[in-house]
Amino acid sequence: xxxxxxxxxxxxxxxxxxxxxxxxxxxxxxxxxxxxxxxxxxxxxxxxxxxxxxxxxxxxxxxxxxxxxxxxxxxxxxxxxxxxxxxxxxxxxxxxxxxxxxxxxxxxxxxxxxxxxxxxxxxxxxxxxxxxxxxxxxxxxxxxxxxxxxxxxxxxxxxxxxxxxxxxxxxxxxxxxxxxxxxxxxxxxxxxxxxxxxxxxxxxxxxxxxxxxxxxxxxxxxxxxxxxxxxxxxxxxxxxxxxxxxxxxxxxxxxxxxxxxxxxxxxxxxxxxxxxxxxxxxxxxxxxxxxxxxxxxxxxxxxxxxxxxxxxxxxxxxxxxxxxxxxxxxxxxxxxxxxxxxxxxxxxxxxxxxxxxxxxxxxxxxxxxxxxxxxxxxxxxxxxxxxxxxxxxxxxxxxxxxxxxxxxxxxxxxxxxxxxxxxxxxxxxxxxxxxxxxxxxxxxxxxxxxxxxxxxxxxxxxxxxxxxxxxxxxxxxxxxxxxxxxxxxxxxxxxxxxxxxxxxxxxxxxxxxxxxxxxxxxxxxxxxxxxxxxxxxxx
Numbered sequence: 080x081x082x083x084x085x086x087x088x089x090x091x092x093x094x095x096x097x098x099x100x101x102x103x104x105x106x107x108x109x110x111x112x113x114x115x116x117x118x119x120x121x122x123x124x125x126x127x128x129x130x131x132x133x134x135x136x137x138x139x140x141x142x143x144x145x146x147x148x149x150x151x152x153x154x155x156x157x158x159x160x161x162x163x164x165x166x167x168x169x170x171x172x173x174x175x176x177x178x179x180x181x182x183x184x185x186x187x188x189x190x191x192x193x194x195x196x197x198x199x200x201x202x203x204x205x206x207x208x209x210x211x212x213x214x215x216x217x218x219x220x221x222x223x224x225x226x227x228x229x230x231x232x233x234x235x236x237x238x239x240x241x242x243x244x245x246x247x248x249x250x251x252x253x254x255x256x257x258x259x260x261x262x263x264x265x266x267x268x269x270x271x272x273x274x275x276x277x278x279x280x281x282x283x284x285x286x287x288x289x290x291x292x293x294x295x296x297x298x299x300x301x302x303x304x305x306x307x308x309x310x311x312x313x314x315x316x317x318x319x320x321x322x323x324x325x326x327x328x329x330x331x332x333x334x335x336x337x338x339x340x341x342x343x344x345x346x347x348x349x350x351x352x353x354x355x356x357x358x359x360x361x362x363x364x365x366x367x368x369x370x371x372x373x374x375x376x377x378x379x380x381x382x383x384x385x386x387x388x389x390x391x392x393x394x395x396x397x398x399x400x401x402x403x404x405x406x407x408x409x410x411x412x413x414x415x416x417x418x419x420x421x422x423x424x425x426x427x428x429x430x431x432x433x434x435x436x437x438x439x440x441x442x443x444x445x446x447x448x449x450x451x452x453x454x455x456x457x458x459x460x461x462x463x464x465x466x467x468x469x470x471x472x473x474x475x476x477x478x479x480x481x482x483x484x485x486x487x488x489x490x491x492x493x494x495x496x497x498x499x500x501x502x503x504x505x506x507x508x509x510x511x512x513x514x515x516x517x518x519x520x521x522x523x524x525x526x527x528x529x530x531x532x533x534x535x536x537x538x539x540x541x542x543x544x545x546x547x548x549x550x551x552x553x554x555x556x557x558x559x560x561x562x563x564x565x566x567x568x569x570x571x572x573x574x575x576x577x578x579x580x581x582x583x584x585x586x587x588x589x590x591x592x593x594x595x596x597x598x599x600x601x602x603x604x605x606x607x608x609x610x611x612x613x614x615x616x617x618x
Contacts, residue, residue, distance in 0.1 A: 107232065108134065108223050108231070108232035108233070109128055109198075109232070109233055109234070109235075110126060110127050110128065110131070110223075110233075110234045110235075111125075111234065111235040111236075111237075112124065112166075112236050112237070113239065114219070114236065114238045114239065115239045115240075115241075115242055116210070116214075116217060116238065116239065116240050116241070116259075116261060117210075118212055118213050118241075119209065119211075119213075120207065120209055121168060121176075121208040121217065122205065122206070123166075123168075123178075123205070123206040123208065124203060124205055125166065125204045125205075125206060126204075127158065127162070127201060127203075127204065128198050128201055129146075129187070129196070129200040129202065130197035130198050131223070132155060132158060133146065133154075133197060135158070135161060135223070135224065136154040136157060138150050138154060143193075144193055144194040145192070145193050145194070146192050146194070148190050148191040151185075151188040151191060155185050155202045156183075158202070158204075161223075162180070162206065163179070163180065165221060165222050165224070165225070166206075166219075166220075166223075166234075167219070167220050167221075168208050169256075169389060169391055169392065170210070170211055171211075171214055171215050171217075171373075171392075173218070173332060173388065173389015173391060174331075175331065176208045176209065176210065177208070177209070178206050178207060178208040179207055180204055180205070180207075181205045181207050182204075183202060183203060183204045183205070184202065184203040185202050187200040187201055187202070188200055213261070213263040215260065215375075216260055216261065216392070217238075217259055218256050218257070218258040218389075218391055218392050219236060219238075219251060219259075220251075220254070220255075220257075220391055221234045221253060222253050223253060224253075231252075231253065232252075233251065233252055234250070234251040235248050235250055235251070236248060236249050236250075236251045236257060238259050240261055240262075245259060246259075254317070255317075256315075256317070256391040258392060260374075296315075297312075297314050297315070297318060297421055297424065298312070298313040298314075299312055299414075299424050299426035299427070299440075300426065300427050300572050301412065301426050301427070301428045301438070301447065302429045303410060303428070303431065303449065304431065305403070305406040305407075305431075305494075305496065306403060307400050307401055307402050307403055308355055308357060308362075308400075308407065308412070309398060309399065309400050309401070310353070310355075310364075310398075310399045310412070311398045311399075311570060311571055312349075312395075312397050312398075312399075313372075313396045313571060314394060314395050314396075315394050316333070316371070316390050316394060316395055317390060317391065318421060319345075319395050320390075321418045322348065322416055322418065323344065323345065326340070326341065330390075331389060331390055331391065332387055332388065332389055332390060333371065333388050333390055333393065334387050335385045335386065335387060338385060338388075339385075345369060346366045346369060346397075349364070349366070350363065350364055350366065352415060352416060353399075353412065353413060353415060353416070354412075354413050355410070355413075356409075356411040357401060357407045357409070357410055358403075358405075358407060358408050358409055362401045362402065362403075363401075364399040364401050365399075365400050365402070366400075367398040367400040368397065368398040369395075369396070369397050369398075370385075370395075370396045370397075371385065371386075371388050371393055371394075371395060372388075372393065372394045372395075373388050373389075373392060373393060374392050396571070398570070403496075406451070407451065408451045409450045409451065410447075410448070410449045411448050411449075412446070412447040413445050413447075414440035414445050417442050422441070422442070423439055423441045424439070425437060425438075425439055426438045426440065426447070427572055428447070430449070435572075461488035461491045461492055461504050461505075461507050462488070462507065463507045463508070463592050463594075464484045464485055464488070464508065464593045464594045465593045473556065475546075478547040478556050478558060481587060482558040482560065482585065485508045485587065485595075485596055486540070486542065486562070487540065488504075488505075488507065488508040489508060489509070489517070489521060489596070490521075490537050490564070492504035492505045493522070493525060494537070501518065502518065505517065507593075508593075508594075508596060509595060509596045510590070510595045510596060510597040513596065513597060513598060513599065516599070517596070520599070524604070525537065525566055527566070527568050527575060527577055535566030535575075535577060536566060536567050536568070536569075537565070538565045538567055538576075539564070540563070540565075541562060541563045541565075542560060542562045543562055544560070544561050545560035545561070546558070546559055548584070555586060555587050555588030555589065555597065556586075556587055557585070557586050557587070558584070558585050558587060559582075559583075559584045560582070560583060560584075561581070561582045562580070562581055563578055563579065563581075563607060565577070573611055573612065574611070574612050575610075576608075576609070576610050577608070577609045578606075578607040578608045578609075579604060579606055579607060580605050581601065581603070582601075582602045582603040583600055583603075584599070584600045584602065585599050586598035586599070
């Protein structure tokens with residue numbers, strides 16, 4: 080564990096280095112904070128340049144460009160209220176926590192200061208914030224001078240948990256919140272001893288947070304499939320409000336009814352921008368999902384229900400689906416929304432099951448272009464399972480082969496893009512009267528309740544055991560089977576994988592153009608496993 084005096088010395092060095100860097104560009108407010116989080120309190124050591132006292136309280140120097148000690152000490156006292164108002168800590172629900180100044184150190188301004196010394200001399204404040212017991216998250220925000228302040232301000236923030244360094248210092252810009260995640264269970268957190276430990280810890284953190292490691296980051300995921308181009312965007316609410324302000328009753332929160340009221344405007348904002356062309360034809364998107372997320376990463380994994388969100392911590396997630404009438408051969412996407420805080424958009428691009436690649440949208444190069452390579456895999460149409468009259472009824476070995484082919488055809492049909500195409504594909508292997516029943520049963524089996532009923536993509540079907548049963552009337556046969564299906568739903572750069580097991584009996588009969596499933600009875604189904612993983616960009 081690094082000792083607190085060393086950390087304070089490091090923060091002082093950062094503050095002085097910043098002062099030297101920006102001395103020619105002042106006025107600018109620069110400060111440094113070390114926050115030590117305990118189970119039920121946060122202690123903040125906040126170092127403020129003496130120049131802040133002059134700027135924010137309008138002090139005047141004498142004829143020798145010297146600021147009197149009495150003026151500096153008086154405004155240092157007044158500055159306590161300023162700090163408590165404009166430096167805030169918020170709990171996991173977004174509520175601002177009350178704080179108090181326990182003491183301050185004005186040693187460096189005790190005898191006054193020259194104009195040239197204002198950026199080298201500091202006042203140190205120790206602030207105390209009671210916390211809810213063992214909070215999972217804390218969010219820090221500084222907006223020195225208020226939301227409409229013309230003077231820029233920045234703060235170097237270092238966060239500790241029970242005196243142990245959590246991460247490297249971050250630069251906290253005005254009105255740009257920074258959230259930290261705190262762990263209170265298991266072994267005490269220890270700082271990494273070398274770069275290998277640091278790398279391993281960051282990789283584990285990346286996995287635990289499903290690749291969404293920055294609470295203030297803008298994330299973009301582009302998926303190219305046989306059926307659609309999908310753009311998923313995850314954006315901090317405050318960043319989005321630079322483009323489209325949202326109406327809310329409370330400055331710090333957005334309630335569920337307000338989220339619903341703003342939904343049409345948000346959808347229109349995205350629908351009317353960022354054009355996409357598939358095979359040279361401009362396609363308008365449908366909004367497949369629009370959600371307001373909090374801090375908990377499980378909200379993304381479990382598709383959490385709507386809830387009130389704090390605006391300093393909330394993120395807006397939107398999924399835009401651009402349908403394709405056939406497997407795309409070329410795609411062109413344009414991103415045109417930039418701001419002073421979003422000068423580029425980094426996207427992870429997923430083409431079918433290939434390893435993801437990254438693409439950067441910038442103002443002078445706002446296009447993403449893709450062309451399908453030769454030989455790319457396409458969804459296969461099921462083919463009828465032919466029979467020979469001399470093999471009707473079949474032997475047990477032949478029955479297993481016939482059933483396996485028909486069973487594969489059923490699941491292959493659900494690779495097609497729409498109801499009509501699925502029906503046509505099923506018709507090659509399923510008897511007409513059974514089509515609707517089997518379609519509905521198998522379609523329901525592919526839905527993932529954990530993902531809001533999203534249809535999973537079948538990755539593998541494995542027959543565990545099966546046997547031909549004595550034939551019913553006619554030349555067909557019954558086949559009793561137990562099989563497992565692995566399906567995936569992929570959003571926000573991570574994959575939800577579910578494995579289910581089913582047991583049922585299929586009735587198989589010959590028709591003019593091949594074998595068909597003419598009846599089906601499901602006996603049992605159960606969940607085998609459910610897990611969430613990542614398709615990460617190459618390091």
